[in-house]
Amino acid sequence: MTDIGFVGAGAATAAASFVLDEVLPGADITVLEKSRGVCGRAATRRRDGVRYDYGANYVKSDDERVVDLLTEQLDSEGLVNVTEPIYTFDSSGTVSEGRDADEHKWSYERGLTQIAKRLFARSDATVERETRVETLTRADDAWTVTDTDGQQWGPFDILVLNPPAPQTAALLADAEWDDPLRTDLIDAVGGVDYRTIYTAVLHYPFELDVPYYALVNTDKEHDVGWISREECKGGHVPDGESLLIVQANHEWSVAHYDDSPADNVSALAEMTAGIVDDARLTAPDWTDHQGWRYAQPETGAPTGPLQSAESEDLYFLGDWVAGEARLHAALRNGLDTGERIAHAH
Ligand SMILES: Cc1cc2nc3c(=O)[nH]c(=O)nc-3n(C[C@H](O)[C@H](O)[C@H](O)COP(=O)(O)OP(=O)(O)OC[C@H]3O[C@@H](n4cnc5c(N)ncnc54)[C@H](O)[C@@H]3O)c2cc1C
Structure with a gap:
């Protein structure tokens, strides 16, 4: 059994969980999300019988693999x-x-958040909402994380970070992790405008x-x-x-x-x-x-330091990792990252 922890339940995490469920069925996935809902910046609200996407406006059919995901692999009802x-x-x-x-x-008729909802529904991942991760700790070749209520999660064999780059850089800056790699990572991730x-x-x-x-x-x-x-x-x-x-x-x-x-x-x-x-x-x-x-x-992060972190079982995913501020790019990056994790373990 491989224990995998994700910080953030954005579209990229949802896509990675979906893939991992298929290609690494022995994985036990826990997703820690600070807000009450899933899908991050692809956000939908409801009021007085009206539904509206107030973050990302839509997902474009710009990536064949994501098109296949949305139209063939997932239930496309209401798309x-x-x-x-x-x-x-x-x-x-x-x-x-x-x-x-x-x-x-x-x-979707019910809004863009359906993407993450449908992806998570197809995986065995446990999504813990209203859980804001504050500290990452590396000890004994495993990761544990602590939330703002002081609760500890893990140990995880693999930790995957999905928050926007500045929030990911802040988590790395506060991490209890003595490794020279950390400084390079903070520079690389913190440099994304x-x-x-x-x-x-x-x-x-x-x-x-x-x-x-x-x-x-x-x-x-x-x-x-x-x-x-x-x-x-x-x-x-x-x-x-x-x-x-x-x-x-x-x-x-x-x-x-x-x-x-x-x-x-x-x-x-x-x-x-x-x-x-x-x-x-x-x-x-x-x-x-x-x-x-x-x-x-505005840009992506340099890939070198991100890839080096994989030797410490630390992965990053999202639009800023893909280098394109688009929902389809975040989804594609999630699919690719999920596969890379599966092949490495
Ligand atoms: C206003 C706006 C308009 C946009 N318009 C479009 C568009 O029209 N078309 C398009 O393709 N894209 C658009 N985008 C971009 C698109 O929304 C993003 O590219 C995509 O949603 C990114 O997904 P992600 O998984 O990378 O990250 P996110 O959606 O940011 O997911 C990260 C998750 O991490 C969580 N998190 C952060 N910190 C913590 C923590 N410490 N502990 C626990 N959880 C944490 C967040 O709450 C969030 O759920 C728009 C974005 C915005 C904001």
Whole structure:
């Protein structure tokens, strides 16, 4: 029996658990997740009969193996494709028809979190929610971890870290682990820069008559980076209503991260009304918000130190390991990492 501990229940961990269950059936997998749900930044909430993905917007059909996973290996019931196009807008807020790529833009009727839920349901992994890992300890060729309540987990033969790079670097910095490798790892992982995104969720009791699913700011000069309509995802928004996901750009998000959410949401609704050219959008009937300090990695981490850590039974996985800030990349990286762990043990 190989005991494997994962820190974080993001999409990458869910994909790795799924693979390990198939190729290393003797593995005993424990996943420690700080929040109440799974799937990390591919996050879904529900309110008043509306479902909305307020982190990642969709998963693209950009990787054959992930397409096969989502359409063949997992139950694809309720997988919905957004078919409306993505238009663009510039610094002055002028909207233009955009060229749309051929890939699918998938979510689920019940939201993107279904990806991790369906993957974990197909593995024997035990997922411990509301368990924030604080300290990693290496002793006697095994890993143990301690959570913020002082509870110890392990010993694990293998430890796998999924949090965004800055949070992983902090765990390594506080680790009880005397190995010269640790300093190289902290430098490599801590050097990954992130974009911050402040998200406003705006609900309206009427439908919007526009031809696009989303608007993206292509010159990166507008305070708003992205506006999309959840009603384009089947099963998310009842007829006669609209729900907009509005993401501010990095600079605006950093400058306003700790401001009052009411002020931020109101400022983003005002800008949205200007871009979409519909004054009604300044007055949503309910709203939600989320600050994502570590929204998207700008780069990947150098692979050398990450691979060296594998000799100490320590693995890393996620979008920042893949070097691409995308959900399909996190899933693919999880599948690949799960296989590498299985082959090494
Ligand atoms: C606003 C926003 C918009 C995006 N838009 C898109 C998009 O449209 N398309 C796309 O493909 N991608 C998009 N992305 C990126 C996509 O969400 C990520 O690439 C993907 O979800 C990363 O998955 P992951 O498994 O690598 O990490 P994560 O989802 O970050 O999972 C890490 C997990 O670790 C947990 N954790 C952290 N620290 C600890 C700890 N100490 N103890 C226990 N648990 C811990 C976290 O709670 C989390 O559940 C977007 C991201 C954001 C934030």
